[in-house]
Amino acid sequence: MAGQPEKWTLDGFLSHFIEIENNMRDRSFAFLLGAGASKPSGIPTGAELVEVWLNELHERHEPDRKARPLEKWATADALEIPKFEYSRRATFYPQVFERRFRDDRDAGYAYLEQIMEGAEPSFGYSVLAQILVKTRHSIVITTNFDDLVADALSMFAHKHPLVCGHESLTGFIRPQMRRPLVAKIHRDLLLEPKNDSAGVSELGEGWKEALRKLLEHYVIIAIGYGGNDGSLMGLLEQIEPKGLAGKILWCYREGSGPDQRVLELLTAKKGIMIPIAGFDELMLLLNEKLGFPLQADEIEKQAKVRATVYRGSFEEIQERVKPKPGAAEAKKEESEAVAKLVEGQSGWWGWELKATSESDPEKREQIYRAGLKEFKDSCELMCNFANFLVSVRKKHDEAEELYRRALELAPDSALVMLNLANLLNYVCKKHDEAEEFYRRALGLQPSDARVMGRLMGNLANLLTNVRKKHDEAEQLYRRALGLGPDEAHIMTNFARFLARVRNNHDEAEELYTRALKLAPYDADIMGSFANFLTMFRKNYDEAEKLYRRALELAPESAVNTANFTSFNLARGKILEAKEMAGRAWPLCAKDRGQAAAEVALYRGIISRIEQRDDTPALGRLKTMLVKGFQRQEWSFDDLLAMATDKLSADDNRLYAALAAAILDVDKVAALEEFPRWKTVEPIALDVPWPDGQ
Template sequence: MFSESVISGRMDFAFFLGAGCSISSGILPASTLCLRWIRELKRNETGNSLDFEEWYEKAKSNPGFSRKNAGAFYAKVIQERFPNPALRRMAVQDLVAQRDPAFGYYVLSALMANEALGSRFNVVFTTNFDDLVADATFLFQHVKSLVIPHEDLASHAAASARRPLVVKVHGDANLSPLNTREETNALSLNMADAMRRKLDDRGLIFMGYSGFDRSVTRALRHLPASSLPNGVYWVNKHLPEDEEFRTWLAERRATWVQHTDFDEAMTLLHASFRLDEPNARRFKVIQENLEDESERLRRKMGRKVRGTTEDRAGVEKRLKSEMKVFQKAAGNADDVKRLIEEKLSTYRGNADLLGVCAQYMRRHDLRQFAEQLYGMALEVDPDHPSVLCAFAAFHLDEASQSERQPEVYEKVERLLRRACNSNPSNAQCLGIMASFQSNHLLNNAKADSFYERALQADPINAETLGSYANFLWRVKGAFAEALEYYERSMDINPTRFRTLANFSQMLFLTKDRRRAHQYASSVVASSENPVLRLEALFYLFAHHPRNFQGDWVAMLRALIDQGVRSPRWDFSPTLRCAAELQHPHILLLEALSNVIAHSAPADVLAQFELWNTPHGALVDPPGVEPETSRLTRLLYPVELRAQGGLQQVATSTSSVDPGPLGLDSSADTESAKPAK
C-alpha cells in the first residue's frame, strides 16, 4: 500500500535514522555502549566490574537505571567515562571506524539513487556519527551524497535529483560530535532551519530511533503546522518512552509501523519498489582496473629501461607487404587459414600482423583460430590498442546470447579500458569505448565523456565524428548538431558504410528523402557487412514508395533466413515515423524490428502475407548494363538518378580487406569502396 501511494501520488519523504539502523553494520547501540562504559567505570574505581548495574544505580545516584533503559542514560554515561571533548571524539571515532554498510543501507542507497524514485527519498536526517549512508550511496550506487557534518554548514543543506542529502544533526565523528546533555540540549538555529526547510513538503519516516533526544523533539515541535504534508511514520516495535515526543507523534497523527529491524523493514521496501539486487560488478571492475594498470605500468617502465620501443615505420611497411599475400586468397576462408598457418612462425613476434590475421579469421567465422591469434598478439604486446579493441569486438559478437551478456560485457569493457589506458590519446580507442558505453551499457554520461576525449585527441577522425553524430540525435535529440557532425565525417571519408547507414536513418526522419535513399542504397548495394545491409533495407522498407515494398521484403527475408541480426539496435525512431505516415505494413515492421534487434523468433513473420509472397529475384539476363539493371532501378529510381544518386553505388565487392582493428555501434569493420 505504501509503495503504491508513493508512486501514484508522487509523494516525497525524508528518513530520520537512529542508532538502531547501524547495529547490523557492526556499530553497537547506545544501550550496549552504556553498559560497557559503566562496567569500565566501576572497574576503574573499585578494581572489578561485578554488579556494575546495581553499583551505577545506587552508588552513583542514578535512580531508575536498569539494563533495559540503559540507552536513555547515554549522554550522562559518556560524559562520565570520557570527561573532555577530545576523549569523547576519539571514543566515537573508534566506534564507527572500519564499518561497512549492511543490507538495509544498501536498499536505502538503491532507493535514494533510483532514477524514478530517488528524488522522492533522497533526504536523510540522522543522529548517528557514522558515514554508513554516504558510504552506501558511493560504494553501491557510485553516487556522492552531500553530507552536512556540522551545524555551521547546515545552511548549505540542499538535495538535488542526482545528489542525495545527509544531515548529521549531532555532528560527525571527526568534527566535534555532540554527546552530552549540555551539547544536545537544543539544535542550533542553522540545523533547526535546515530541518524546517527540508520537511516543508515531505513526509518523515523514523527508523532505528529511540526518541530520547529532547533537542530533536523541540525542533520538530516548532515546525509549522503546514509542514510534513505527507505524514509521519514511526517504524518501531514500541512507541517512544519520551512523553513529549510521543505527544508530538499523536498530534501529527503518525502511522505506527510495528517493525523493529532496520534491515528487514528495508527488505520489504526493496521488494515493494522492485529495486535492483546487489551487484559486485563495480567492485570487480575497480579491482581489475588496478591489476591491469599495475601490470601495464610495470611493462611500460621496463620497456623504457631496456629501450626496446618498436620501429613503427618498419612495422607498417611489413604489414602492407604481407597484406598482398592474403588478398591473393580472394576471400576463401580455407586458403587464408592455410596461408596464415604457413607464415605463423614468422609472425609470432609481430602483434600487428597477428591482429590482422585474427581479423581475417573472425571475418570467415573461424572463431577458435581467431581467438588463438588474438591471444598470441597480446602475448607479444599486451598493451596494443588496436588489437585490444579488435579482441573486444570479437567478444561482442557473443553478446546476443542473452544468458552470457553480462559476462561478455564485462570482458569487453575490460579490454577497452586497457586499450584506452595504454594510449589515452588514441581517438579510435576512446571513440569505440564511447560507442560501447552508449549502445551496450546505456551509460550515456560516461559515453559523452569518452566522446569529448576522443574528439579532443583527434577532431578530424571520421569514425569518431560519425559515431558522435549518431549519439547526438539518438540520445540528446540534437538533430541539427548531429547533421553538422555527419557532414564533417562524410567530408573526411564519404564512403564509410556505418556512417552512411546511420546518417540515412536520421535523414529519413528529417524528411531529406533524396540523400537518405542515396546513402541507404549505397549500403545495400556495396557493403560486405550483412548487418549494415539489413539495417539499411529496414529503413528503405519503412520509408519507400509502396510499389517497391515487396522487393525490400525479399532482400530482408534473404538476410533474416541467413540468421543476420543487429542485437539491441534501436529502430524505434523509424517505427514512430512509419506509424505517423500510416505505413500499410506497420505491424510487419514492428515484428521485423523485434526479430532483428530483440531476438524474437523469425517464425512470427510468417503470419504476414507480404512476408510469404514470392518475389522475383533481383537478377537480370546476361548483357544488361549496370545503369539499367533491376537492382539499380530499385535502389535508384529515375528521379534520384537524375540528381546524381548513382555516384555512391559500389559495384565491386571482391576485396578481402579486414578493415580497422576496432568495433563500432554494430561491429562495422569496413568502409565503402569507390565505384568503378
C-alpha cells in the first residue's frame, strides 16, 4: 500500500538475519529494546505502571470512588496533566510518573527499584546473551532501566558488558567494541533515571553523537519498543536514511501494529515491519537458526536458582506453542524449534521435557517412570511426576508418597512443600497440615518470586474458603499478584474472592479479563469467568460462549459440566440441561464433592419438570448430605426462579430447602420437616441410574 512501510513475514526476517550473519561480515545488527522485551521477565510495562499509579492517585484524591470511578475521575484537570485522555493514558507515562511522585522523586526511583528487584532474565534473554557474545551483533540500545541484558550476559554467557548508564559515559562508546555494549539512553536505574516528561523528551548531552556513530555501522532491530519517548524517536526521525547502516527492522506484537508515529518513521526511512508473537518467541526461533544448544546443565553448575528460572521460562514457551483445540496453527515454527531442542536435551530435565511433550497420558506416565529409574534421587523429576499423577492420573496416594520422598531429599524445598500442601488442601482436605506446609515454605523465603507468589495465593484460598479469614486472604492475594503479575490462576482466585466476598465486581471483572488474556486456553479460568458473568453481570450470551469453549478445551471437567448444566436449566433449556447432567454425573460423582450434590439437585428438578419420579436423584442427594462435603460459594437463585412456574408449590418448597442445604450444612436438619424427604432412602453414588433418568 502506498505511503505505508514494507512488511515482512517472520520467516523472511529470520532468513535475512542468517543471510547477513553468514554472508555480509561487514554488516552488524544492534538490538533496540523497549519495555515489551522485559515483560516476560516479570517487569511491568509502562502501560501497566500507569494503571497502578492512576489507581493510587484516585485512591488518594477522590473521597467517593464509587460515585466517580477511575475512568470518570482521571481527567486533565483532576490530574493536572494538560491534554490528558484516559483512553490514551499509556502514552502519558512520564507525566503520570511526575504527578504520582511529585515533590518526592526519590520515592519514584525507589518504586522502580522495588519492581525490578530480583527480576530474572527470561529464556529470550539467554539467547540474546549468546548472540551478543558469539556473533558480531554485540550492541543493545535500550530505553529500559533494568539490568536484564547485563545479568543475562553474566548468567548465560559468562561475559560482562560495558553498561553505559549515564550520558557522562558516552565517550567510551565506539563502533568497534571488545565486549558487548548496553547503551541505556535514559540512564541506569541507580543513576537517577530519566522518567519524567523533560527527561524522556530530549537525549542527554553526548548521546546524539554516540548513537549517530553507532547507527552508521549497526542495523537496528527494534523489539518491544513503542516509540513513545521523544528522545530516541526524535533522533531517529532526524537522521537521514544515508546516516543509517541499513533499513530499520521493527518487530511488533502480532495483532497490535505500531502507532502512527512509528509508521511515519518507517515510511520515511524505508523501514520494515515484522509481526512477532513476543520477545521470547522471536529469540527462540533465532536460537534454532543459529544452532545454540540448551544450557540447563551448565547453568545448574553455576547456580540452582538460575537453572530453575531458565527451565521455567523455556517450559512456559513449550506450553504456549503446543497446539490448542480450535486454535489456528500459528505457532508451527516455534513448536518445531522446541521439539528439536527437547530432542537433544539429556539429564533429568531431558526426561521432564520428553514427558511434557507427550500428549498421551499412558505414554507420558511411562516416560516419567523410566526417567525415575535412571534418576532415582532427582527430587525435581519426582515432584513433577507427582504433579502429573495429581492433575492427570488422579493417583493421589502415590503422588503424596512421591512428594514426601522428594521432601526427604530436599527438606528445604519450598516448591515441594507447595505442591504437597496443594494436594493436602484441595484433594485430601487435610487443611491443618496443608496450612502448616504453606507457612513453613513461606518462612523459607524462596528466592523464586513465582513460587513465593503461588504459596501466598494458595494459602489465601485456604484462608478464605476454609478459615473464613478474609482480611488476611486479601492481603496475601494482593502480595501474590505483586510478585507474579502474570499468574493467571492467582488472578482468577482473587477475582472470585472480590466478587463473592467483597462484592467488588468491577475489579473482579478486570482481573478475569486480564487472566483470560494471559491464559486464553485455560478451561478453568473460562468456566470461572462464565460463572461470574452469569451470577453478577447477567451477561448470559457471553457466559454461554465461555462455557462452550471451556468444554471444548476440557470436556472432562466436572465443575464446568455441572455449572453449564445449571446455566442451561436456569435458562429453561431442559433438554440440553438433561444431556449435560448425564455427562456431568459420572465426572462429579468421582470426587463426591459439592458439584455432585448440585448435579443430583438438577436431575431431580428436571425429573419433576418432565413429570417423572425424582427419587433416584433425591436418594443420591441424601447420601451426599448425610456423608457431608466441603461447601463452596454458589447461587441457585436463577434456577429456583425458573422452577417457580414449572413445579408444584410443594416441590418448589422442597427444592428450595435442598438448595439451601447444599450451601449450608446447618440447613440439612430442616429437610426433616418435609414428609416426602423423610421417606427417601439413600442411594449409593455408584449405583446406575434408571433408564431415561
